[in-house]
Amino acid sequence: MSGPSTYEPKAGLERWLDSRLPIVRFMNDTLVTFPTPKNLNYWFTFGGILALMLGIQLITGIVLAMHYVPHVDHAFNSVERIMRDVNYGWLIRYMHANGASMFFLAVYLHMFRGLYYGSYKAPREVLWIIGCAIYLVMIITAFLGYVLPWGQMSFHGAVVITNLIGAIPVIGASITTWLWGGFAVDNATLNRFFSLHYLLPFVIAGLVVLHIWALHVTGNNNPKGVDVKSKEDTVPFHPYYTVKDGFAISVFLLLYMSFVFFNPNILGDAVNYVPANPLVTPAHIVPEWYLLPFYAILRAVPDKLMGVILMFGAIAAIFALPWLDTSKVRSMRYRPTARLYFFIFVIVCLVLGYCGRQLPDGQVIPGVSGLIWWDADINSFVWLSRVATAYYFAYFFLILPILGLTETPLPVPESITDPVLSHPATTPAGAVASPEKRG
């Protein structure tokens, strides 16, 4: 797709370097001349936003690591010292803590965009799977990072999550002990979590390189989901998408910085400002918001092992998606039925997130009670979680496989430039006239 390179080195030194290590040519081909579909909307700007977020997390994280002490006796105090005595330590720490939330917000929008426009379908399966791998490593990294301040939620969250591994029959307990480096979450655990939290972002960075490489082999998907047919369909990445992504990044930063400067603790849990105490368990142990849907799935299942399997299955399903969706039409713009199920799926994910925050026995509709089915009241968050979990898996394993075979999609445009069938919302007035003059 990216085709043979058209880069021509100009100065003598560049020519000399180009025949030995064509790095300038590579940068030029990936960041400047890369042909990009010209109909990408703002949902396609999150890739650039995510690259920036990874950079911010790496830089702020490396600076934080210069001041942080990974020891059970000092971790909490060292974080407070960063907030109080390190120059602009408050800024660096709040950027890092809220940056994690913003990173996940962007990655979820990026993933939903992929789901809606069918970005996982051939020939982009490998691109999609690398993306899923990035997401999985992000989850692990975020979990490890949340343990480091060694507050109450850090500690007890670590206990709950590491204990999940104990659900594995026979070898579970041994693995948990090995993971802890002892018989409880303690200093050895904190030390290795710090080490791994420092390591994994570089794994993510490596995966991001693969992700971009795979993207540049197949080229971008686009809102119409049709392949690029001619040069008319594309514009060079620079300046067209550098400026569009740049604008989106700037707006995203406005949101991010409004949290950092004016509400830095609203996304966190107050209990995590209490130093970790193994003898006192907080009333409600809940993960950060971006992991709540999986926590709801875990708690929806009465059996611990099955709960863990379903929780990991929820992520595994995203990996398998390219082979679960049987439809050949990529964009849901032309799949009205699938679109409806997709929007329900988005709501279900939000509902799962909300349930993950509530007490399982809490009433969904206050004041109505008494209809016990199986092990709990129907009017409880555990049952709402169960219904939502059922839909979550049905979407991947029933709806998408069956729908692709049974639905009748709308007519799909021939090409990106083809004006007749293009989406009215993104077709500017007069776009039909004289297409040959465009580009």
Add this chain to the structure above:
Amino acid sequence: MLRKSIALAAFGLAIIAGPAVASGDPEPPKSVAWSFAGPFGKFDAAQVQRGYKVYREVCAACHSMNQLFFRNLGQKSGPFYDPEYKNPNDNPYVKALAKDIQVNDIDSETGDTIQRAGMPADKFPSPFPNEAAARASNGGAMPPDLSVITKARDGGPDYVYSLLTGYKPPPAGLSVGAGQHYNPYMPGDLAAYWTGKGHAPKGGFIAMAAPLADGKVTFDDGKPSTVEQQAKDVVAFLAWASEPKQTERKQFGFGAMIYLFIFSILLWFSYKRIWRNVGH
């Protein structure tokens, strides 16, 4: 269409998000108009100074503030900041306040444990040498460290204020154990201690007796020393102490937001200009 779906999702959430009120929930905190609330909020230095006095004369008898140094009182946006003394260690007021307090030290000549007058570089000393001593003096309860207390409790400053001013005689039918006190704002579940009619009262038990009383602290600026005033002032002090650089943070943020806003507008016009000839 996606925009519609977001609106739909938000609507869906709004339906489900009715707050679930369990019988064990405490009374929702009173809402106070704090001078430091909001993106432009600032601390009232006089109020934080009075708050420090309340902490020093009342709270400090049992509660440590391990993250605080005397020098913090004189740093920028601190209650005793004086532009004449950029280095808070030179601030005479801070020096005097520190000098009032005896701190533990080691005599460098003999190695003996000694007490000496505090200096701005000293930490606020803990009232108890260790946790066991703190529990022994407080009926088995551990007075929490107050360094970040307004950030460490749901409800923040409002909650701490409500707790301090919310002590009530226990309703008839509630059996209060020895060394326990009823407070409707304290989280807990009183069902097991309730023999009266209907639901158990909201709130919980707290080992701390009502710490404030009218006239307990004499304010040097002549403010009437009511429980409400003392509570407001000490909460303002605790809110400042929980993050002494929060005023700096908000001011910095204001500039950053303006910068980003202008930058976004410029990028928007650049985008419009670059794309003007592309049908898409």
